[in-house]
Structures are given as structure tokens and as C-alpha cells.
Amino acid sequence: MDPVYFLLLFPLLPAVLLLLVRNDKVRTATVWASALIVAAGSVWMAIRYYSNDFALFDSHENVGTAMMVLKTLFAVAVVVYAVRRRRWWIVGLVVLQEAASLWFELAPGHQVDVPLNLYVDKLSLTMVLIVGVIGSLIVLYSVGYMRNYHKQHAEIKDRRPMFYFVVFVFLSAMFGLVTSNNLQWMYFFWEVTTLCSFLLIGYTGTEEAKRNSERALGMNLLGGLGFVGAILYTGLTMHSVDLRHILQMGLSGWDIMIPVMLLAFAGMVKSAQLPFSSWLLGAMVAPTPTSALLHSSTMVKAGVFLLLRLAPVLSGKPAGTMVILVGGITFLVGSIVSITHSDAKKVLAYSTVANLGLVVACAGVGTSEAVWAGFLLMIFHAVAKSLMFLSVGTIEHNLHSRDIEDMHGLLSKMPMMAILITIGIAGMFLAPFGMLISKWAAMKAFIDSNNVFIVLLLVFGSSATLFFWTKWLGKIVAVLNHIEPVDKNFTVEEIVSLVIHAGMTSLMCILFPVVSKFLIEPYLFYVFGPAATGNIISQGNITVMTLMLGMVVVIPAALYLFMHGRKEKIVPAYMAGANTDDNRFFVDAHQDPKRMFLTNWYMQDFFKPELLLKISGVVCTLVMLTVVAMTLGGMLA
């Protein structure tokens, strides 16, 4: 069997199996085996198709019909649910979408060339690897995590069979999405991921979870409406739903601005750009593996994947400007808002929104350099963000809180988790780690394409990023006295997954030139031709960064050996003479000991996050409306 079909179909097997199995041991074994097989399958596929610039596949005609039937069934199910919950806007969106797409598929006379349905190039291969490897690691982690989760939350109904079913379907749909060439196929997978995220977010069944899952569903259905619009437009005017073909026609001078704009809109909603960021924030109510899955390897990556595909036709066009502005503003605002939160998952969520904004902006710029930066950013983000989420999940199980303030002194409380999360944090913003490299490249791409305004958004956003990550780091490294380490409540699955994540995050700093050479550059060469850029970071700088990485690893180790046995007089911290026996208490005005606690700065009065989000949401909406009006106006004129 071809690896493409294998990856599409195989996950459905464990999905069904896990839906039926109730025994925890069988479940654990099944997940271990399936995660390994999916990861290996994605590597197999990458190797198998590596030598081709691209490959196209056909499939049986009936597959399309089956998809249509399935999609209609989903639509009916969602409508029934939404009617019961009296969510009329969801009903409206579903009916509108389903009617339009059914009409398009059934009505005779739409002589659309049936394209080759699947398409694999280096961008899809990279996504396959992200979904396959990171996705599998998250699923593996979830085995241990969910067991603990239900131990700790007895009030929540154990719906693990449904959970694993949806997760594996999700993986299958993602594989389908990133390899689709037929827009109708892609749309089918697109809607399946929307539905899966809806089910996963609503996992706990609380009213809040339901509300948030409905918001995610509604917003992504709105994005899906854009997708249907694009299909209708290309199908009716160009007689094609072949994405590759459409993009080629766009590059050779056809006016495809309307479908591109609609697809870009769908992509921006999916990657939670302003003003649609709230669905991703709401997704935080779900168990942590879900958040990790949605944030790092699946859902939101589908959005940026599509935008990166569109990048060449966005470049220099009004739709491109729209994407750049929305992405840039989202990056700045997301970074600033992260400062004002102390809930670890919220901080991670806003930073996801911000980082995706940067990828989106890169796609909007659409030059070879910018796509290089966005491509790399997408990979780094997937690895590092997944590590962060999963670490927070395990810490939460042990500390019974995911408030960053409660991670004060994590290095003393949970040394191992502290090291893992420190790698994650460093990976998110520090030289010589990955995200910084791609931000650097993005900056260069923005300057070289004369997008000065976005450079400005980038430098301010980066500074805010620096602030909230470092203050989190500060909480972790604070040393507490009289604390026994509590690294104990871990499952094997969690540790295996976390350690591999941390290893990948660190290794990526050395290996990114390899990734660039073997995945990104061939893709760029294929898309942009001889004008494609190579690795933006020069060899000299890579050498310096490798040296830095060596220093970051070796010097602390050497220092540890050197300082470990050294005699030092340990004294209490300075508390203006109000010390008690150690650093835990001080003497208050009544001469009583009072517990000392130190908190970080959140500066909510200064940054006014609610207002900021509201204003920037309005600005982004106006940007979108203006560009739509311009495009439509241009068409009428």
C-alpha cells in the first residue's frame, strides 16, 4: 500500500478499536503501538516521496461520493445538536454551507475537471512529519495523562474511548488535509478537523466546555464558509477545483484574487488570527493533550499550511497585504496580552496566536525569503509549543495548579520538570534556539521586501515576548529552602514523550540547516524557481550559534562540577532586618512571622488587555473588509 493511503486509513483502525475497548491495559498497548506505527509511517512516507519534486495521485471515483455522504451526515448531526442547544447561528452556518456544497456537487452542468485528488511535495511532507511525529508523541503522552486526569477529576465523566477515537480521526484528517490537491477533498478534511476540535474541546461536558466548543465550531464554520465560497468560485468560473492548477493559473496572470482571499480568510480563522482568536483561547478548557494537539501539530497548523501554500499568489497583492497586517497585528497584540496572564495555558495560548501571526505575516509577504522563515517557524513552533503544553500538563497534575505563580521555585520542587520546561521556554525565544532563528529570518525577509511597518510590529512584539518568557523562567529558577523534591507523579508515557520533545527542541538548533537544505530549499526552488533563496542564516552565523549552544550546555555542566563541592557561607536573603529563621517568613508589624511570597508583574492596568484585544479585533476586521471591498470594487470597475 502506498504510504499516503496508509497514513490516511491506518489511524481509523485504532480509532475504532479504542472506541470499543474499555480495558486500560489494552488501550495503553493499542495507543503505544498505533503511535509508533503512525510516526514510522510518516517517516516512511517522507523517505518514499523525498526524491520527487511533487507527486500526484488519483483515487476511485466513489471516494468523492462517500465523502459527500459523510459530510452530509455530519452536517445533520451538527444541526440536530445545535437545534437542541438553540444555537441558531450554528444551524444557519451549517445549512448555508451544506446547501452550497451539495448544490455544487450534485447540480448537473458544472463540468468541473476532476483533478488528481492528492498531491505531495516537500511542504506536505514536512506537515506529514509534524503531524505524524509530534501528533503521535502527544497521543502517547495522553495515555498517562488521561489516566491521572480521571483519577484527579472524579466528577468528570470518563469518556476516553470517545477521546481516542476523535484524536486518531483527527490525525487521519490532518494527513488528508495536507496531501489534498482537490479543493473539495481538502474542504472535507478541513471540516472534519473542525468537528474533531469541537468534540475534543467539549470533552468535560461542563457548560463552559460546551459553550467554548460551540464558539470554536461556529467560528471555524464561518471560515469553512469562505472555503466553500472559494470552491464555488473556482468551480463555476475556472471549471477547476485543482488547487495546484489554480495556483499556477494565478501565477501566470489569471485573476484569482477572490478565491485566494476566501481561502486566506478560512486559513486565518483556523490559525486563530484576530478577531477570531477567542476560539483557541476557549479551547483551554479541554484536557492538556487536546490543547497541545490543537496548538502545535494539528488544527492551527492546517491554517498556516494553507496560507503558506497560497504565499506565492498573495505576494504583492491586496489579499497579501490583508494577511500581512492581520498576522503582524496579531503577533504584537498576542505577545503583549501574554504578559498580562498568569494562567500558564493562557500564556501559551496567546503566544501560539502570536507566533502563528508571524507565520501568517510571512505567508502574506510571500517572497522566497519570507516563506523560508515562515516554514521554519512553523516547524520550530510545533515542537517547542508541544513540549511546553505537555510540561504544563504534568506540572499541573503534581502541583494541582497551572498558575505560573505556583511554579515559584519549581527547580527546587520538581527539578526534572523544571529542566524540561526551561528547555521549552529557551526554545521559544532565546538564541541560539529555534524560534529566534526564524524570527530573525522573518525580520530580514520583512526588511528586504520593504515591509517596514511589519518590522516595527515584529520588534515590539519580540520585546514583549522576551518579557513574559523571562519572568516565567524567573519563577522556575527561584531557589526555595526546606523543600523536598516531588518529582514522582509521572507515568512512563509522559516522561518518554517529554524527553523526546526536549531532545528535538534542542537538536533542532543544530539541525535546522539540514531541515532547510533537504526540505525547505527544494520546496522553495520548486515554487520560486532559480530566484529561490537558500538558507538565510549564513554559515558563519550558524557556526557562532552552534558554538553558543555548546557553551550553553558545557559551561553549566563544568560550573556545576566546579562549584558543587565548594564551601560557601549561606546566609538569609536581605529583608531589611525583618528576617526570621530562613527565607520563608519575615516579621510583620505585629512582630508575627508572615509568609513571604514574591509575584511577577502583569501590568494589566498599563496594557489593558481587554481593550487592546477589542481595538485590534476591530482594526483587523476593518483591514479585511477594506481589502474585500477593494477587490470587489476592482472587479466591478
Add this chain to the structure above:
Amino acid sequence: MILLNASEWTRVATGILYVLLAPLFGGLLAGVDRRITARMQGRKGPPILQPFYDVLKLLEKRRVSVNKLQNFFIVLFLVFLVFTGTLFFSGGDLLLFIFAFTLAAIFFISAAYAANSPYSSIGAERELLQMMAYEPMVLLTAVGFYMANGSFKVSDLVVAPRPAILLIPMIFLGFCYVLTFKFRKSPFDLSTSHHGHQEIVKGITTEFSGASLAWIEIAHWYESTFLIALIALFFVWSNPLSIALGIGVALLVYFLEILVDNTFARVKWQLAIRSAWIVAGVFGFLNLLALTLMRGGK
């Protein structure tokens, strides 16, 4: 064996010279600073070499600390700061230089957090705030050099056909504004104070003594040396004599910093960050916009 050509040897040599001589220059600068400050305040002031005497004495003191981790971070801070300066003086990439500088600063801040003490924590938090305040302008400065003279590399910028100041005067002014943060001078000396009897005691350095404090002091000497060099870079072009001009202007800027230090009171953090961001946004953006238009624009 690695074969290097003449220009590469020069770069290695300047790098090594920096590592060896920067503490000397930075220490002298600190000594002169104290002397000038004293004169401005109507005092006589200590001998020029006083900073060296201080550091030597600190190095002899017994090791006293709140915990071991804090000193660990201080050593990392020093090492990476020297590395940062060496990157600059060996003609490296300006952006990478800024990133390395950030990494070093984060080790310093981590040291203060690690101490888990009220005064050093507030110092760390304020230091971080200052970083957030000046970082945009510093990054825009690198962007400005790139747009003005087509390269991020210091080794290319020192042989540019014309001094960068002609093309990025506004960025120069903005950069001078945030330098006050970097030199830890009033009105932007929020994270630490020269005198221990203020509201934040010694802020970020409260919990450091003996050798650790000496390392911090030496690190600051390395730091002021490359900051002076960075100011000079605005005035340097292919004419070798321009280096003297650059250093002259840089010392003048430093004198003005001392003057500002002695005439302004410390501001609140809100004003510090707001003003620094506005300066970066207005000066940086307008200058870059002008450069874009000169390049032919979009």
C-alpha cells in the same frame, strides 16, 4: 589546521584584544565617570583607578550568598557578555550580537530571581521591564545599519562607503535615548541604584557580594566598552581615521549621559517604557520609512 586570510586574522586579533583590554578601558571609564560625577556634585571624587581597587578587594572577600545557583548564573552572565563583545569586535553579525547580549542579560536576571529575595526580585522584574523598553530601539538600530549600508556584519559596516549617521540620524538619537537604560543611568536606573539606602536597596544586585559582585562589575566594564564601540560605529566608514572620530563622539555621548544622570530623578516604570517605545516607534519608524523611500519604495 584552519587557514585564515589577512582580514580574518585582523578580526581574530581585534577579538582577542577586546577580551584582554576591554576591562581596562571599561574600568577607566567607570573611574572617570565617578570623578566627573563627583565634580558635578561639588565633591572631589575618588582616584581614577578606584574601580580597580574596589574589584580587587571584592575578589578577596569570603564567599557569602543566599544560594549557590545565583553565583552559577553570574558566571554565565560574565562569560556570555564577553562572548557578546567578542562577536562585535571580531566583526560579527549585529543581530546575532544583540541576541547574544539578550541571552547574557537573561542570565543576570535569572541570578537575581534565583536568590529569591524581595529586593533582588523587584530589581530583576524592573531590569526585565527595562529590557522590554529598550529592545525595540536596539533592534531597529541594527535594522537601520542594514538598510543604510546593506549589511548586518560589523566587519562590512566599518568599511562602508559613508558613515551610517548620514542615513540614520534619527535612529542615532533614538539609540542614545535608550542608552541611558543600558548605562544604568538616571532617569532610567530603575533596576538598581548606586546607593544602598534607597527604596529598592541595591535592586537586582542586592544579594551579591564578594567575588560575584566583582564579576558583575567586570561584566559591566566589558559591556560599556562595546556600547561605546556601538555608538562609534555610527560615525565609522572606510577611512581608518574615522574610528578616532567615532570614539570621540562616543565619549562625548557618554559625558552627556553623566550629565543627564546627575540632573534627572528616576522616573516611574510607566513613563520609562512608554517614552522608550514612543521614541523607538517614532524615530525608528520614520527613519526606516525614509530609507525605504530612498531605496525606491514599494
